[in-house]
Amino acid sequence: MLLRDAQDQPVAIRREDYSAPAYWIDTVDLTFDLDPAKTRVLNRMRLRRNPQVAPEPLRLDGDELNLARVLVDGQGASFRMEADQLVIDNLPDTFELEIFTTCCPNKNTKLMGLFVSEDTFFTQCEAEGFRRITYFLDRPDVMASYTVTIRASKAAYPVLLSNGNLVEQGELPEGRHFAKWVDPFRKPSYLFALVAGKLVAREQRIKARSGKEHLLQVYVRAGDLDKTEHAMNSLINSVMWDEARFGLSLDLDRFMIVATSDFNMGAMENKGLNIFNTKYVLANQATATDADYSNIESVVGHEYFHNWSGDRVTCRDWFQLSLKEGLTVFRDQEFSQDLCAEASARAVKRIEDVRVLRTAQFPEDAGPMAHPVRPDSYIEISNFYTVTIYEKGAEVVRMMQTLVGRKGFERGITLYFERHDGQAVTCDDFAQAIADANPDSDLARLLPQFKRWYSQAGTPRLTAHGVYDAAARTYTLSFVQSCPPTPGQPVKEPFVIPVNIGLLGTDGRELPVQLEGDAEATQGTRTLVLTRAGEQLTFVNVDAEPVPSILRGFSAPVILDYEYSDAQLLTLLANDTDPFNRWEAGQRLALRAALHAIATPGDAHEPPLNHAFIEAMRSVLRHPQLDAAFKELVLTLPSETYIAEQLDVVDPQRVHAVREAMRGQLATALFADWEQAYEQNRDTGAYAPDPVSSGRRALAGMALVNLCLAARTSGDAVWPGKTLQRFKDAGNMTDRFNALSALVSSGHALAAQALARFHEIFKNEALVIDKWFSLQAGAPDRGGDILPLVRQLMKHPDFSIKNPNRARSVIFSYCNANPGALHRTDAAGYVFWSDRVIELDAINPQVAARLARALDRWSKLAEPYRSAAREAIARVAARPDLSKDTLEVVTRALA
Numbered sequence: 001m002l003l004r005d006a007q008d009q010p011v012a013i014r015r016e017d018y019s020a021p022a023y024w025i026d027t028v029d030l031t032f033d034l035d036p037a038k039t040r041v042l043n044r045m046r047l048r049r050n051p052q053v054a055p056e057p058l059r060l061d062g063d064e065l066n067l068a069r070v071l072v073d074g075q076g077a078s079f080r081m082e083a084d085q086l087v088i089d090n091l092p093d094t095f096e097l098e099i100f101t102t103c104c105p106n107k108n109t110k111l112m113g114l115f116v117s118e119d120t121f122f123t124q125c126e127a128e129g130f131r132r133i134t135y136f137l138d139r140p141d142v143m144a145s146y147t148v149t150i151r152a153s154k155a156a157y158p159v160l161l162s163n164g165n166l167v168e169q170g171e172l173p174e175g176r177h178f179a180k181w182v183d184p185f186r187k188p189s190y191l192f193a194l195v196a197g198k199l200v201a202r203e204q205r206i207k208a209r210s211g212k213e214h215l216l217q218v219y220v221r222a223g224d225l226d227k228t229e230h231a232m233n234s235l236i237n238s239v240m241w242d243e244a245r246f247g248l249s250l251d252l253d254r255f256m257i258v259a260t261s262d263f264n265m266g267a268m269e270n271k272g273l274n275i276f277n278t279k280y281v282l283a284n285q286a287t288a289t290d291a292d293y294s295n296i297e298s299v300v301g302h303e304y305f306h307n308w309s310g311d312r313v314t315c316r317d318w319f320q321l322s323l324k325e326g327l328t329v330f331r332d333q334e335f336s337q338d339l340c341a342e343a344s345a346r347a348v349k350r351i352e353d354v355r356v357l358r359t360a361q362f363p364e365d366a367g368p369m370a371h372p373v374r375p376d377s378y379i380e381i382s383n384f385y386t387v388t389i390y391e392k393g394a395e396v397v398r399m400m401q402t403l404v405g406r407k408g409f410e411r412g413i414t415l416y417f418e419r420h421d422g423q424a425v426t427c428d429d430f431a432q433a434i435a436d437a438n439p440d441s442d443l444a445r446l447l448p449q450f451k452r453w454y455s456q457a458g459t460p461r462l463t464a465h466g467v468y469d470a471a472a473r474t475y476t477l478s479f480v481q482s483c484p485p486t487p488g489q490p491v492k493e494p495f496v497i498p499v500n501i502g503l504l505g506t507d508g509r510e511l512p513v514q515l516e517g518d519a520e521a522t523q524g525t526r527t528l529v530l531t532r533a534g535e536q537l538t539f540v541n542v543d544a545e546p547v548p549s550i551l552r553g554f555s556a557p558v559i560l561d562y563e564y565s566d567a568q569l570l571t572l573l574a575n576d577t578d579p580f581n582r583w584e585a586g587q588r589l590a591l592r593a594a595l596h597a598i599a600t601p602g603d604a605h606e607p608p609l610n611h612a613f614i615e616a617m618r619s620v621l622r623h624p625q626l627d628a629a630f631k632e633l634v635l636t637l638p639s640e641t642y643i644a645e646q647l648d649v650v651d652p653q654r655v656h657a658v659r660e661a662m663r664g665q666l667a668t669a670l671f672a673d674w675e676q677a678y679e680q681n682r683d684t685g686a687y688a689p690d691p692v693s694s695g696r697r698a699l700a701g702m703a704l705v706n707l708c709l710a711a712r713t714s715g716d717a718v719w720p721g722k723t724l725q726r727f728k729d730a731g732n733m734t735d736r737f738n739a740l741s742a743l744v745s746s747g748h749a750l751a752a753q754a755l756a757r758f759h760e761i762f763k764n765e766a767l768v769i770d771k772w773f774s775l776q777a778g779a780p781d782r783g784g785d786i787l788p789l790v791r792q793l794m795k796h797p798d799f800s801i802k803n804p805n806r807a808r809s810v811i812f813s814y815c816n817a818n819p820g821a822l823h824r825t826d827a828a829g830y831v832f833w834s835d836r837v838i839e840l841d842a843i844n845p846q847v848a849a850r851l852a853r854a855l856d857r858w859s860k861l862a863e864p865y866r867s868a869a870r871e872a873i874a875r876v877a878a879r880p881d882l883s884k885d886t887l888e889v890v891t892r893a894l895a
């Protein structure tokens, strides 16, 4: 495989070049002699030529390994190195291959392969980390049976873990010991894992529906055991849910989760031995917020669900990544929704998921890194663990469920796992299984066209227009769909777009719907399936001009344009039976006000919100039936990123100023209502992270932010004082952190002492200190004060750029999540960004490449930002020795 071209530039890997491996690996027997400075790895494999492929030399992947010995069938063998590959010619059809290498875990700052974190060994092998442990056919379609022996100092590494079952353990000379693990399932190398260190476990035995017993374990450092209950409960819920919803049961005697504080991503689904970022395991009420609790539930669920969607059935190649990731995100979203007792809480979860999609994935799909859910090429696969593969991929799976129905989808999943258990397959195989299980469905009928969701990048735009004919009592909706060009894809074919729709009367009541040709009217939501560039649908027996509620529940990942009047949006906001569209109506009104204020020359600080909008927000806030979580979502204005995405040319400072003006207006105009909301929701009793009480804490927190913000303009000292008191008295981290945020985000003088106290209380809680950094680096910019503060924070003794969570809490909070502070007319924000990308690239390319994406949307910026941002990207791109990861991102940005 050629990795670099003649100019030494990395070469793109293309999906259409896929070919089956020339050899299969049947068994792998690994022996590790662990030592942080020099770990020895003995790898004994049985290989077999793939008779379906013309004979070729064996090419094994390796990366930063020291090779000591290669034996074929016990004999010294001749081999050569080609770039990073170990190549052996003239091999028999079946043979045993023994490879002895060493590596250096304590110098492994990339955190890929075998690394050391806080004196504990961990591995991370997805996507291509196993080759940093031993030479191997490091590709997901090569599945082998693993036996792993770990040897290490017993005092330093009392716990020795790997995938599967512990079959033997014992003492060795010189204070060392060993453990031998056998994984009963064949797996690709990216699912291999090893952990060794001083760890303790929370354990729980559970009985599955089948009656089979399983041991669940959550391993952490000794001081963290009191923060594992929620992760364990989430794991138990996950096991139960997958059995109940999809009939998928746990296939292992023992299922382990281990937490590490040095991790590039959220967590990893290694077979039977999931490795997690501590952020997604550790929680107690004193240190974790409601959001943390809910993320832990999702991520524990996500990794557990991978045991089927990922491990039992895996990807043929990395272009199929969404096969496991899109499906597993869909599954974790459904899991979290199904755990909600109330329908309104399920709707809140859906709105939150859509908000992530629209604020992160839509910009990706419109920018230089846009790629299909099933990409066609990549330079570095790590760059494709994206919101497109994950979140848009989940929407594609969700649309399939919409098209075949919930029961039909469950049938499809059953067929998929029956058909492909133990295999490495493609996105096509998945879609085919869902369609085959539902032969009479729209999905089966439209499958080739539906699969354009996998092959075409870009967010489709759906423009709808309604015409009411009073004489005919008909209402006709016409739809036009289009999709903008994306890199390498100038022209797009129409998508299959399921559109959930309902009609409201002007009085807000839901109307029965009857489409032309329907025998009778039905009540509630209908799913229309659009397939053409343009089409029309006519509703009959409509007594008066209706207000259409289109794309209910966000039934497709598209941008919907409909020229709603303000009055229609207010009707939807007050009455729609679909909570998603009810929320969406408020967002459309707010967006409209923001865009108008941005486009109107003059002082950006003039009040952008009109009376009707403010009164509508007041009614929501005071509404006796709506629950607090939903109110909090409705009263949250669209983010600066989302607003910017709607503009052709973005002046980030103007966007920031307008949004701040809107925030200030809502704070002041609704002052009494915020007071009331706070009083009504401030006390949530004994802490539990359930949706209802979390929602009340969220609304109380939002009220405090607004009360402190209003106090800033009025000079009132009462609410900041009360907020500080609340900060001090809080019985849980959510209330405490919300109070702290209210002081910090309103820029109140009391913030300084609260921050100091917070640091003092939590100085030994790394995850809380991350919050402390992140809150400050992400605070609203006032006169350019955030960048100097960020530079200051990087000098803090608690700061370390090598720890990804810490780097993210300072650098990413500033560069990726604080546009008003990053985009400065003096370009200093961009210079800071480029310095950090370069600095991080030498330490950890994956983290650097993520940071590199902060300026993806530079070409939309107004001057002087645009030129300055481009220059900063070019400065990074010009560096010699850049990693493939960062080089790919900046090269695409400049293309």
Ligand code: 0A1
Pocket: 124, 126, 127, 264, 265, 266, 267, 268, 269, 302, 303, 325, 385, 846
């Ligand atoms: N498969 C994991 C994500 C993951 C990918 C790469 C990693 O390497 C640093 C780590 C984790 C998931 O979807 O949870």
Ligand code: ZN
Pocket: 302, 306, 324, 325, 328
């Ligand atoms: Zn995943």
